[in-house]
Amino acid sequence: MKQKTNVFMIVFWLVLLISNPVVFGQETGKKNVNLRIVTDLAGRQVKIAGPVNKIVTTFKPATLCVLSLGLEKKLVGIDTSSGRDRLGMAVFPGIKKVKGIGSKSMGINFETLVSLEPDLVILYSQKDGRKLANRLKILNIPSIVILPETFDTIKHSLELIARAVGGTDQTISVGRHMDEIISLVQDRLSDLPDKERKTGYFASPRGLFSTATGNMLQHEIFTTAGIYNVSCDLKGYFQDISPEQLIKWNPDIMVLSRHMKKGAAKQLSNKGLSRLTAVSHHKVYRCPSDLAPWDFPSPLSVLASLWLAKKVYPDRFLDIDLKDKVNGYYKALFNKTMDQMGGNLDDKIWMIKSDDKI
Template identity: 25%
Template sequence: MKKKWLKAAGLCLAVSLIFGGCASSGNTAENADKVEAHVITDEGGNQVELPEKITKVAITPIPWASAVWTIDGGSDRIVSINPSAMAQYKKSFMTKLAPEFADISTGEISQDFSINIEELMKLSPEVAFIWNDQEAEAEKLKAVGITPVMLNYAENLENLKKDLTLVGRVLNKEDFTQELIDYHNDTETYFINKKDQVAAADQKSVLYLQNKKLSVAGSKNINNYLLELTGGRNVAAGLEKKWAEVNMEQIMEWNPEIIYLSNFDDTMPEDLYENKIEGQDWSNIDAVKNHRVYKTPVGTLRWDAPCVETPLMLKWMGSIQQPEIFSDYDIRSDIKDFYKKFFNHDLAEEEIDTIYNVKANQ
C-alpha cells in the first residue's frame, strides 16, 4: 500500500511539473506578447513604449481632436486639446453628436501647438499626441513622464490611414479603426476604378479657395489629389505648394468653371455672386456667372482637412464634378450609413442639409 501511495504521489508530482512548466512557458510568451504590443513606431520614426493603461490623452494637432473622439467612441479620455480645435468644434455638427466635448480643457496647448508642460501635468495624461516636427515638445513631455506620440500631417490618403492606424493602436481600438480604414480604401478604389471614364470626360476646371486673401490649393495640397480623383482639373496645380496666395488677375486668367470655398474662413458663395469682397471682382468668372460656387461641407470637422470623413468629401466632389460618371451612389444615403456606422447617429434630412451647406449652395 505504501509503495502504491509513493508511486502515485511521484506520478502526480511529475505531471504537475510538466504542466506547470508548460503553464510557466505559456505565461512567459503571453507576457512577451503583451509587452511587445505596447511598443509602437510613431510617425516621427520613434519606437514608443506605451503605458500599460491609458486613461487620459492630450492632443496638440487640430484635426486629430475629432479623430481621436471618433476612434475612441467618446471624449472620456481626452483631457486637453488645441484651442483652434475647440473653435472648429463649436462651428461643426459635432456639437450635436458630442455636447460634452465642449468641456475639454484648452488652456494647456497654444494655437502654435506649443505645450504648457506645468499646466498639462495637472491633468495627468499618460499620452500626448503631437506633430512629428515637435521634437522639443517631445523631450519636455518625456522629462515629466508623459509619453509623446507623433502624428504626420496627412498630405495624402496613405498618410491619413497610417495616422488613423497609429491612433487606433494607441487607444486599443484597432478593430474599429480597421473598419474605418476599409471604408476609406473601398471609396478610394471605387474612384480609381473610374479613372478611364474620368480621363475621357470633360474635366471641369476647378479653383479651391482657402480664404479671402486668395490662398488657393496647389499641387502639394491633398485636395489636388481629391479633385483629380473625382474628375476635376485643379487650375492651381502648377503651384508646387499646399496653399499659395495669388491675385485676382491670376484667377481671371484661370477662369475656373467650379469654385470650392473652404471652411478656413467664413466666405460664402453669395459673397462672390454679389461681389461683396472689397478689392475683388468675381463677376466675369465662369463659376460665378454659372452659379457653380460651393461651400464645402462641415461634419465632425471641416472636410477641407484630411479627416475621418474624407471618403464622404470624395463622394460629394464627384457628384458635383462628374454626376453622370458617379451616378451609382447616393451621397445622402451614404452619409446616413456612415454616420450610423461610425458615429452611431441617425441623421435627419435637415441635418444632412446642414452638413452639406445645402442652403448656401443653392
C-alpha cells in the same frame, strides 16, 4: 528523444520567464504592464507602457480621428476649436467639459497640457509639434506625431492611434468604409476622357487668394473627384497667390474652405473675378458640412471627393443618393447619422450683390 526535447523547451521558457519577465508584459516588483513600441509618422519610436486612459489631442484632425475610433471618453484635453464643433458635441456631449489646451495656430498651453497627466498626447508635425514631442519625452509623457495629409496617411494615423492605445477593432471598420467611398468615386470616373476633365481651385481658410498645394489633402480630394487642381505645381503648405494668377488659371469650379470667413467670398463679386468661368457659371461651392469640415484631414475627407464628383459630373452619379451615403458613413463611424446629428451639407455661398445662393 522527443520527450527530452519537450523537457528542454519547458526549462527554456521557465528560465526566460524568470530572467526576462518584461517579455510577458510584467516587470518584477511592478504591476502588470503592456509595453508597446510604435513608430509615429515623424519616424520617432515611442514607448508606451500600461493602459491609455487619458488622451490629449492638439489639433482638430486628431480629435476627429479619436472620435471616429470611439475613444472619445478617454479625452481629457483637446484643441480649443474642437470643443465648439457640432459633430463633437453630437457624438460626445461631454466634449464641452473637456479642457481646452490651445491650438496649433495660436499655440499650445504646455503647462495646462502637462497638468492633465495624459497617458498619450497626439501632436501635429508642423510648426512646434516635434519640439513639443521632445519636451514631453523629457517628462516621460508619451506622444505620437500624426501627419494626415493624404487618404492613406489618414488611415495610417488611425492605425497608429489604435496601436498606441492598445488596439481597437474600429480601425479596420473605418478604413474599410473610407476605401468603399474612394472606390465608388474612382470606379464611376475610371473612363472619364481627359477632354471632359474639369479644372478646379481650392481657396483655403486663410482667404480667397490662399490655396492648397500639390502636397496637401485638398489636392487629393480634387484628383480623386476627377478634377485637375490648377495649383498642383505649388509646394508646401497653403500658398498665397495674386488675383492675376487666379484669373490666369480661370478654373471651371471653385471650392471654398469650410472655415473661410464669409467676407472673403465677397471678393468674388469684384469686376475682374466675376468673369471667372467658375463664378459666371455659378460653380462656386462651400465645402460641407456644418457639423465638421470635410476639407480638414480626417476620415470624413473622402466624403468631400464623393460630394464634389457628384457636383461636377452628375450624370455619372445619377443613382447615388448623396445624403443616404453620408448618413450611412456617419452611422458607421459615429453610431449616429448626419440627420440624427441635425447636420446639413450647407455647400452654397452668397454673393455680395445678390441674395440668391450660387
